[in-house]
Amino acid sequence: MCGIVGYIGKRPAVGIIIDGLKDLEYRGYDSAGIALLDNKNQAGFVIKQAGRVEGLEKLILDSQVPASSVGVGHTRWATHGLPTTINAHPQFNTAKTIFVVHNGIIENYLELKSFLITKKYKFISQTDTEVVPQLIDYYYRKTKSLDRAFEETIKSIKGAYAIVMASTYQPDKLYVAKLSSPLVIGVGKNEYIIASDPTPIMQYTKEVVYLEDFEIAVIDRHGYRIKHIEKDINVERKAELLDLDVSKASMGDFPTYMLKEIFEAPQTIMSATLGRVRLETNTVKLGGLESVEGQLKFIDRIVIVACGTSSYAGLLGEYLIEEIAGIPVEVQLSSEFKYRHEPFSRSTALIAISQSGETADTIAALKKVDDYGVLKLGIVNVVGSTIARMTDAGVYTHAGPEYAVASTKAFIAQVVVLIQIALMLAGPNKLYRPLLKELIELPNKVQLVLDQAPKIEQIAKKYVNYRDFIFIGRNYDYPAALEGALKLKEISYIHAEGYAAGEMKHGPIAMIDKDFPTFALACNSPLIDKTYSNIEEIKARGGPVVAIANKGNTTIKKLANDIIYVPKSLEQTQAILEVIAMQLFAYYIASQKGLNVDKPRNLAKSVTVE
Numbered sequence: 278m279c280g281i282v283g284y285i286g287k288r289p290a291v292g293i294i295i296d297g298l299k300d301l302e303y304r305g306y307d308s309a310g311i312a313l314l315d316n317k318n319q320a321g322f323v324i325k326q327a328g329r330v331e332g333l334e335k336l337i338l339d340s341q342v343p344a345s346s347v348g349v350g351h352t353r354w355a356t357h358g359l360p361t362t363i364n365a366h367p368q369f370n371t372a373k374t375i376f377v378v379h380n381g382i383i384e385n386y387l388e389l390k391s392f393l394i395t396k397k398y399k400f401i402s403q404t405d406t407e408v409v410p411q412l413i414d415y416y417y418r419k420t421k422s423l424d425r426a427f428e429e430t431i432k433s434i435k436g437a438y439a440i441v442m443a444s445t446y447q448p449d450k451l452y453v454a455k456l457s458s459p460l461v462i463g464v465g466k467n468e469y470i471i472a473s474d475p476t477p478i479m480q481y482t483k484e485v486v487y488l489e490d491f492e493i494a495v496i497d498r499h500g501y502r503i504k505h506i507e508k509d510i511n512v513e514r515k516a517e518l519l520d521l522d523v524s525k526a527s528m529g530d531f532p533t534y535m536l537k538e539i540f541e542a543p544q545t546i547m548s549a550t551l552g553r554v555r556l557e558t559n560t561v562k563l564g565g566l567e568s569v570e571g572q573l574k575f576i577d578r579i580v581i582v583a584c585g586t587s588s589y590a591g592l593l594g595e596y597l598i599e600e601i602a603g604i605p606v607e608v609q610l611s612s613e614f615k616y617r618h619e620p621f622s623r624s625t626a627l628i629a630i631s632q633s634g635e636t637a638d639t640i641a642a643l644k645k646v647d648d649y650g651v652l653k654l655g656i657v658n659v660v661g662s663t664i665a666r667m668t669d670a671g672v673y674t675h676a677g678p679e680y681a682v683a684s685t686k687a688f689i690a691q692v693v694v695l696i697q698i699a700l701m702l703a704g705p706n707k708l709y710r711p712l713l714k715e716l717i718e719l720p721n722k723v724q725l726v727l728d729q730a731p732k733i734e735q736i737a738k739k740y741v742n743y744r745d746f747i748f749i750g751r752n753y754d755y756p757a758a759l760e761g762a763l764k765l766k767e768i769s770y771i772h773a774e775g776y777a778a779g780e781m782k783h784g785p786i787a788m789i790d791k792d793f794p795t796f797a798l799a800c801n802s803p804l805i806d807k808t809y810s811n812i813e814e815i816k817a818r819g820g821p822v823v824a825i826a827n828k829g830n831t832t833i834k835k836l837a838n839d840i841i842y843v844p845k846s847l848e849q850t851q852a853i854l855e856v857i858a859m860q861l862f863a864y865y866i867a868s869q870k871g872l873n874v875d876k877p878r879n880l881a882k883s884v885t886v887e
């Protein structure tokens with residue numbers, strides 16, 4: 278899960294590549310580097326280091342960088358080898374004539390490495406990627422053709438990869454290859470910007486070409502040639518138009534992307550229901566599922582596959598679809614689903630939920646059922662992403678670009694889409710109309726939660742030094758508690774667990790003491806009395822309690838140390854308001870700890886390797 282950028286054109290490449298790497302830093306940020314081909318003598322110039330792109334930029338400003346309009350760049354999330362300068366990309370051949378940036382994992386790199394070592398090749402890094410430029414070098418010496426050398430090399434590697442290669446042997450070309458990891462080619466006027474996703478491209482051009490698996494392409498200033506190496510055929514592919522709004526990419530007046538994205542929740546809900554929820558006709562219209570509406574009628578089981586925050590949205594979806602549409606649903610973590618042996622009937626539908634649409638585990642889960650003949654649906658945020666293109670039908674969440682590594686608005690949009698899918702599958706029933714109306718009223722209620730931000734910040738101040746936290750909830754609040762705990766873990770590095778409130782007495786309550794606070798979801802529901810008893814049990818062990826409750830709830834005042842009041846909503850939608858309050862709570866704890874909330878340590882926005 279790295280970010281890669283390539284540029285070939287007329288403009289100075291260095292600035293375009295560095296800006297592109299900054300846009301992609303959410304994919305990995307432990308080391309970065311670029312390679313440029315000197316316009317004058319075509320020599321290769323590499324500069325790389327451990328640490329953020331801004332550090333690399335400073336290094337470049339202090340260095341004699343040649344004038345160059347061809348180059349590649351990389352921002353890394355280490356998989357093989359520590360985040361050091363040697364292991365940073367670009368990796369190159371011993372003669373420093375071939376420069377490669379790679380996102381993914383070369384699964385057979387050890388085998389290739391030992392073969393090349395028998396051919397007297399020397400390796401300086403601990404990376405899997407270094408075998409690529411060395412192998413290209415090997416085939417180039419054999420074939421005297423860089424095109425052939427590149428193709429032979431790509432045919433020899435196994436695993437997941439998005440690769441961009443530049444070489445002094447062909448200084449007017451860039452070579453790219455894709456398998457599983459994302460790669461987009463931005464088509465400009467006599468210039469091409471290659472990147473892991475459209476973000477670094479959209480300020481230069483809205484015309485893009487998506488490479489498919491097993492495709493390679495050779496790009497020069499006049500065009501690109503695509504070849505499918507498995508089918509051994511040339512591929513004609515026209516550029517398609519990006520419908521991404523550049524303005525949404527900026528942080529606006531917010532100090533961080535995460536806070537901006539939390540505060541976008543009202544707009545996010547409106548965008549996820551726009552043209553879909555029709556109160557006047559009492560209907561839900563999901564255009565992206567119309568092509569499979571007939572098949573959906575025969576679905577008698579749904580399996581949801583996802584990772585991280587998307588899996589908790591999926592778990593809320595399980596509760597929603599089962600209650601509203603009466604169809605049994607099972608959420609499975611994608612990384613587990615791929616290797617489980619379970620029966621699948623053709624009347625089962627698989628729903629893949631992913632913000633990025635590029636998460637390798639979820640892609641692998643979809644590939645697993647390729648020959649099962651089951652309906653594959655996607656709930657995805659990034660338009661044109663791999664999961665969007667490999668599913669039979671789906672629903673975009675329209676939450677706009679999400680940059681902060683910890684997902685916030687995408688979760689809200691995923692839950693709102695899952696409510697609409699449940700209603701579409703159910704057809705009119707007693708929950709139908711109230712839920713349609715609530716989806717329209719939610720943005721205002723969400724704004725009332727966001728207005729609590731200063732109060733939530735004050736409460737967070739009291740809990741910033743605790744080392745452990747447990748989040749509890751019942752029914753719809755259980756998945757919400759899991760998501761609340763994940764947010765705190767992701768950005769504050771505090772150990773936090775989400776737990777079904779009823780399970781506390783079967784184990785976790787043993788941990789409770791004055792140093793182990795509990796975050797209790799206690800909004801009005803048929804189960805509120807049971808939640809009160811759970812809070813009492815915690816109080817009895819001296820555990821501090823922060824609670825989320827509905828306005829006017831006086832009972833909770835006697836139980837909790839701190840209370841965040843949120844507007845009343847339906848049982849099925851209350852979790853949306855609660856999760857936003859917990860996103861803010863986690864945010865203020867992490868920012869008060871002075872942590873980088875947008876780029877938490879050890880994480881990345883989308884994990885494109887298994």
Ligand code: BG6
Nearest residue numbers: 585586587631632633636684882
């Ligand atoms: C992790 C992200 O890498 O992947 C999480 O840090 C995210 O925020 C998870 O929830 C799943 O990603 P996606 O894009 O498949 O929803």
